[in-house]
Amino acid sequence: MARLIEVDDPTDPRLADYRDLRDVQLRRALETEHGLFLAEGEKVVRRAVEGGFTPRSFLMAPRWLDGLADVLSRSDAPCYVLSEELAEQVTGFHVHRGALASLHRQPDPPLDAVLDGARFVLVLEDLVDHANVGAAFRSGAALGVDAVLLGPRCADPLYRRAVKVSMGAVFALPWTRVPDWYDALPTLSARGFTTVALTLAPDAVPLEEAVAGRDRVALVLGSEGHGLTTRWEESADHRAIIPMAAGIDSLNVAAAAAVACYVTARR
Amino acid sequence: MARLIEVDDPTDPRLADYRDLRDVQLRRALETEHGLFLAEGEKVVRRAVEGGFTPRSFLMAPRWLDGLADVLSRSDAPCYVLSEELAEQVTGFHVHRGALASLHRQPDPPLDAVLDGARFVLVLEDLVDHANVGAAFRSGAALGVDAVLLGPRCADPLYRRAVKVSMGAVFALPWTRVPDWYDALPTLSARGFTTVALTLAPDAVPLEEAVAGRDRVALVLGSEGHGLTTRWEESADHRAIIPMAAGIDSLNVAAAAAVACYVTARR
Numbered sequence: 001m002a003r004l005i006e007v008d009d010p011t012d013p014r015l016a017d018y019r020d021l022r023d024v025q026l027r028r029a030l031e032t033e034h035g036l037f038l039a040e041g042e043k044v045v046r047r048a049v050e051g052g053f054t055p056r057s058f059l060m061a062p063r064w065l066d067g068l069a070d071v072l073s074r075s076d077a078p079c080y081v082l083s084e085e086l087a088e089q090v091t092g093f094h095v096h097r098g099a100l101a102s103l104h105r106q107p108d109p110p111l112d113a114v115l116d117g118a119r120f121v122l123v124l125e126d127l128v129d130h131a132n133v134g135a136a137f138r139s140g141a142a143l144g145v146d147a148v149l150l151g152p153r154c155a156d157p158l159y160r161r162a163v164k165v166s167m168g169a170v171f172a173l174p175w176t177r178v179p180d181w182y183d184a185l186p187t188l189s190a191r192g193f194t195t196v197a198l199t200l201a202p203d204a205v206p207l208e209e210a211v212a213g214r215d216r217v218a219l220v221l222g223s224e225g226h227g228l229t230t231r232w233e234e235s236a237d238h239r240a241i242i243p244m245a246a247g248i249d250s251l252n253v254a255a256a257a258a259v260a261c262y263v264t265a266r267r
Numbered sequence: 268m269a270r271l272i273e274v275d276d277p278t279d280p281r282l283a284d285y286r287d288l289r290d291v292q293l294r295r296a297l298e299t300e301h302g303l304f305l306a307e308g309e310k311v312v313r314r315a316v317e318g319g320f321t322p323r324s325f326l327m328a329p330r331w332l333d334g335l336a337d338v339l340s341r342s343d344a345p346c347y348v349l350s351e352e353l354a355e356q357v358t359g360f361h362v363h364r365g366a367l368a369s370l371h372r373q374p375d376p377p378l379d380a381v382l383d384g385a386r387f388v389l390v391l392e393d394l395v396d397h398a399n400v401g402a403a404f405r406s407g408a409a410l411g412v413d414a415v416l417l418g419p420r421c422a423d424p425l426y427r428r429a430v431k432v433s434m435g436a437v438f439a440l441p442w443t444r445v446p447d448w449y450d451a452l453p454t455l456s457a458r459g460f461t462t463v464a465l466t467l468a469p470d471a472v473p474l475e476e477a478v479a480g481r482d483r484v485a486l487v488l489g490s491e492g493h494g495l496t497t498r499w500e501e502s503a504d505h506r507a508i509i510p511m512a513a514g515i516d517s518l519n520v521a522a523a524a525a526v527a528c529y530v531t532a533r534r
Binding site: 135138139141142143144165242244245248250251252254255256257258259262263 | 402405406408409410411432509511512515517518519521522523524525526529530
């Protein structure tokens with residue numbers, strides 16, 4: 001059972017994991033250095049623990065204790081209990097759904113473990129926006145993706161905003177970073193995946209056609225602004241497009257991911 | 268040609284349209300009272316003017332004047348020119364892509380005008396989040412929607428964040444509010460549209476099946492949290508679902524809109 005510890009001083013050093021959650025720069029440094037990440041909201045906290053992540057601590061207002069009683073009963077981490085006003089002073093914003101947990105990161109699993117048994121892999125090269133990463137995970141989990149691979153520079157799926165937008169899908173789907181950016185797609189091809197890059201390249205075919213009848217597919221998306229790097233665009237087995245209305249040449253990357261997952265799952 | 272007016276006092280009353288853009292409450296009151304809305308960024312400002320909206324004024328740093336020269340040349344509204352630092356003091360945030368315009372709202376067009384010639388209408392009952400409204404317009408415009416109808420309480424497509432996320436699609440797609448909430452869907456059925464509500468209702472069929480072979484379709488989405496009202500759910504001709512992975516029962520509404528538009532456009 002988690003130890004309940006009432007706190008009435010927002011500068012208490014034991015709350016260090018929860019400081020200034022809106023300061024992206026500071027949080028990145030702090031979370032990397034200490035190997036932690038945050039989950040926010042009763043549902044997402046529960047999914048993080050059920051996904052196998054070990055809590056370092058919890059922080060919540062008293063009224064959230066009951067709803068998370070089952071989660072707290074299975075942990076021996078401290079649970080800091082404080083008023084919503086004090087929690088806001090610590091985190092720097094009003095915490096929706098009141099409960100937070102700080103959890104230990106785990107080393108990225110090896111590629112083999114993530115690909116084991118997967119028939120549909122979503123590959124995100126360089127997404128910059130944490131909300132888009134979270135949205136891609138959420139849509140992927142709902143629409144048939146088995147695993148996610150990330151380029152070396154892709155935004156962190158365990159950053160708080162990504163976790164929240166994903167509704168915890170970042171804990172449910174296996175994922176890892178590709179070990180070798182340059183040969184990431186040929187490596188997947190060599191393992192029996194048809195790699196399909198979403199792009200506006202001149203030889204792009206409609207996505208439905210590119211994935212039709214394929215067994216194992218890796219669907220590859222680039223960054224919000226510039227799309228895929230030339231290397232990934234050219235080293236994919238196929239270049240594909242979501243057909244769009246005349247005069248319009250782009251969808252938001254989260255919308256494109258959702259449509260592309262839907263189409264690929266029905267190949 | 269727009270009159271260029273250099274401003275060096277951020278409290279200048281002529282800049283009133285651009286004050287405190289992050290204060291949602293204040294902006295709603297101000298924009299409603301004065302019948303205005305804001306467009307942000309060179310591309311979106313241009314699309315607003317090309318979409319037939321009349322500028323009240325422009326506000327930009329000197330380096331954006333060239334890129335918008337063609338737009339400014341066709342307007343006789345004042346263009347307030349000030350440094351990016353001063354612009355930030357007026358608006359309360361760092362203006363990406365530097366240019367803003369304040370434009371006159373127009374009365375909502377009549378339903379007949381919006382439906383004229385339309386075969387695929389997207390109907391948003393009660394979206395709360397401006398970004399989701401903007402995303403639905405952007406995906407809709409890209410994926411074959413001819414017109415958009417909004418429930419009386421749906422968030423405003425001309426609110427700055429909606430305009431921005433839509434990339435200007437709110438100026439390109441015809442849209443209006445439904446005049447009668449209670450009979451909104453039967454009214455569409457009477458005009459020859461098959462109304463298809465996205466819902467988790469027990470009699471929901473896969474969307475692809477619900478729209479197959481239909482001529483005119485109205486695709487109906489509810490709010491982020493609770494989905495459609497019972498009245499709309501029950502008064503639609505069909506209830507439909509986007510098939511999802513086991514154990515997952517929802518997509519983000521913007522992702523659902525994108526997938527549903529893709530499927531419906533291919534009916």
